[in-house]
Each structure stands twice: as structure tokens, then as C-alpha cells.
Amino acid sequence: xxxxxxxxxxxxxxxxxxxxxxxxxxxxxxxxxxxxxxxxxxxxxxxxxxxxxxxxxxxxxxxxxxxxxxxxxxxxxxxxxxxxxxxxxxxxxxxxxxxxxxxxxxxxxxxxxxxxxxxxxxxxxxxxxxxxxxxxxxxxxxxxxxxxxxxxxxxxxxxxxxxxxxxxxxxxxxxxxxxxxxxxxxxxxxxxxxxxxxxxxxxxxxxxxxxxxxxxxxxxxxxxxxxxxxxxxxxxxxxxxxxxxxxxxxxxxxxxxxxxxxxxxxxxxxxxxxxxxxx
Numbered sequence: 456x457x458x459x460x461x462x463x464x465x466x467x468x469x470x471x472x473x474x475x476x477x478x479x480x481x482x483x484x485x486x487x488x489x490x491x492x493x494x495x496x497x498x499x500x501x502x503x504x505x506x507x508x509x510x511x512x513x514x515x516x517x518x519x520x521x522x523x524x525x526x527x528x529x530x531x532x533x534x535x536x537x538x539x540x541x542x543x544x545x546x547x548x549x550x551x552x553x554x555x556x557x558x559x560x561x562x563x564x565x566x567x568x569x570x571x572x573x574x575x576x577x578x579x580x581x582x583x584x585x586x587x588x589x590x591x592x593x594x595x596x597x598x599x600x601x602x603x604x605x606x607x608x609x610x611x612x613x614x615x616x617x618x619x620x621x622x623x624x625x626x627x628x629x630x631x632x633x634x635x636x637x638x639x640x641x642x643x644x645x646x647x648x649x650x651x652x653x654x655x656x657x658x659x660x661x662x663x664x665x666x667x668x669x670x671x672x673x674x675x676x677x678x679x680x681x682x683x684x685x686x687x688x689x690x691x692x693x694x695x696x697x698x699x700x701x702x703x704x705x706x707x708x709x710x711x712x713x714x715x716x717x718x719x720x721x722x723x724x725x726x727x728x729x730x731x732x733x734x
Contacts, residue, residue, distance in 0.1 A: 461498050464488065464491070466485075466488060467481065467484040468481055468484075469481065469485060470482040494693075494694030494695075500688075500696060530544045530553050532545065532546055533545040533546065533547055533548055533554070533566055535563045535565075536561055536563055538560065538561040539559065540556065541556055541558060541559045542555060543555070543556040544556075544576070545566060547566045547567040548565055549565045549566075549567040549568065550567045553575070553576045553577065554573040554574060554575055554576060555573065556572060557571070557572055557573060557574055558571070558572050568604075570604065580609060580730040580731060580732050581731045581733070582729075582730055583608075583729045583730065584600050584729040585726065585727070585728045586727045587725070587727075588615075588722045588723060588725050588726070588727075590723075591721040591722065592722050593718065593720075593721055593722070594715050594716065594717045594718075595716040595717075595722060595727050596713070596714075596715050596716075597714055598629045598633075598712060598713040598715065599629075599632050599712055600714075600729055601674050601710075601712050603675060605674070605731035605732055605733055606673060607670065607731075607732040608671040608674065608730065608731055609668060609670055609729075609730040609732070610626075610668070610669040610671065610714070610727065610729055610730075611668055611669075611727070611730070612624070612666065612667040612668075612687070612716070612725065612727055613666050614666075615722060615725030615727075616723060617718055617720035617722055617723060622718040622720030622721070623656065623658060623718055623719050624657040624667070624718055625655060625656050625717050625718070626683065626685075626714060626715070626717075627640075627653075627654045627655075628683075628705045628711050628714050628715075629711065629712050629715065630707060630708075630709035630710065631709065631712060632712050632713065635705060635707050636654065637653060637707065638651055638652060638653055639705055639707040640652050640655050640683075640703055640705055640706075641703060641704055641706065642655050642701055642702065642704070643701070643702070644700065644702070655683050655685065655701065655703040657669070658697070666687055667686070667699065668686055668687060669684070669685050670683070670684040670685075671711070671714070674710070674711040675710055677710050680704045680705070681711055682702075682704050684701070684702050684703075685699060685700070686701075
């Protein structure tokens with residue numbers, strides 16, 4: 456459902472220095488407008504950002520549904536051991552999604568797990584994991600969520616909050632399910648160099664933080680740089696918003712297996728979702 460932005464009053468007539476009789480009243484009206492409307496502008500930006508994310512997700516779902524409808528009429532259930540011709544379309548017993556045969560032949564591996572012989576017909580990313588914080592925790596761990604089936608992941612953070620209301624959010628990746636906290640994360644604003652640290656800093660304040668979208672790229676390369684892109688919105692709880700755009704990387708060698716979201720306080724609310732994009 457779309458989020459309705461607040462109504463912002465029209466800007467009042469500006470004061471004229473040559474008209475002393477109306478200058479004071481018009482100036483007061485302008486100051487009043489600013490004091491009321493600045494927070495509304497921030498709320499309007501937040502609603503626009505959230506509506507844009509909702510629209511993108513809806514478009515992706517609509518595309519996947521259209522593709523599924525196109526092939527569903529001619530797609531039979533995959534049957535283990537059956538010989539399939541090249542181009543044959545079936546649906547997976549494991550996940551119900553539709554696949555096309557790449558190489559003629561038979562096999563006992565479901566198309567969802569057989570990347571050599573089958574290709575998925577939907578461009579929609581797979582939902583790999585979801586966690587909702589209900590008790591206070593210092594870390595949110597998905598240390599073994601990355602697999603060879605995917606080489607890019609999107610992590611969505613929704614409404615993360617801390618017990619003291621002023622904690623920070625950061626990201627560290629895992630190699631072999633061990634969190635990498637060494638000084639191996641160059642990061643900064645796009646187009647600039649901002650040094651290297653032990654993690655990717657996402658936000659310095661998590662009062663009503665999110666949504667944040669984190670993209671992890673090139674996870675399967677043991678020696679190449681793993682790219683990390685962050686964008687989102689943070690609030691200080693007083694109607695002021697910070698727009699976060701960060702690009703970073705992990706330069707440590709090894710295939711990446713997952714990640715940790717951490718704070719210098721304790722997370723006490725929020726949801727984390729992990730999506731996988733197939734190679």
C-alpha cells in the first residue's frame with residue numbers, strides 16, 4: 456500500500472524591504488512556514504523513498520507472475536529420471552518455479568539444484584532468509600547464507616532500532632563462516648576514497664533507521680574484490696533524515712559465506728531479509 460506524504464502548505468508571500476508596513480508580518484509568516492514545513496519535507500522524502508522500493512518490488516513480482524503464467528500452461532512437473540529434450544519446460548518439485556532444459560538428457564537432481572542442465576525462467580531474486588528481532592541482540596548473523604548458486608545478494612534492513620536509540624549499524628562479511636574484522640574494508644562515498652576500516656559503516660544513528668538496501672557482489676571469487684554498495688535512510692527521531700550512499704569492498708581473500716550486521720548497542724527491533732540473484 457502506498458504511503459501518503461504529508462501535505463505541505465504553499466509558501467507565503469515574501470516580505471518586501473520597500474514596504475515597511477507589511478515587512479514584519481510577512482517575515483514572521485515565512486519563518487513560521489519554515490519551522491513547520493522542514494520536518495514535513497523530510498517525511499515526504501521518506502514516503503517517496505519507501506513508495507519507490509514498494510513499486511520496484513511490485514514490478515519485479517508482476518514480471519515474475521507474467522513469465523510464470525506464460526509457461527505454466529505447457530509446463531509439466533519435473534520427474535526424476537525422465538529424459539528431457541533441449542528446451543523442454545518443467546516446474547520444480549523443490550520450489551514450484553519454472554525451468555528450461557539446456558542439455559538433452561535425464562537426471563535425478565531437481566532443476567532448482569541443477570545449474571548445468573536447467574535455467575530458471577524467472578528473473579525474480581530468491582528469498583533466502585528472513586530474521587525479525589524480538590529480543591535484544593548485539594549482532595544479526597547470517598554466516599552461512601551465501602552459496603555457489605548465487606554471486607550477488609541484496610540485503611534489506613527494515614526499521615532497525617536499538618535499546619538506547621543512538622547505536623550505529625555496520626556490516627562485516629564472513630569467510631568460512633568466520634567474521635572478517637580486520638582492516639580490509641575500503642569504503643566511502645561514490646567517487647571518493649575514504650580510507651580503510653574493519654567494517655562497512657552503514658549509519659551512525661538507528662533511531663527509526665531504514666529502509667537500507669545492501670548489495671553484495673562477486674562473493675564466489677576467492678581472490679577478487681567483493682563489492683559492497685549501501686543506500687538508505689536514517690532518522691534522528693526529531694524529523695531530520697540522513698540519506699546514506701556508500702560504496703565499499705572486502706579485500707580479504709576467500710569465498711564469502713555470509714555476513715554479520717552489528718551495532719555498538721543492542722538491536723531490539725527490525726527485520727533483515729536476504730535475497731539471492733542467480734549467476
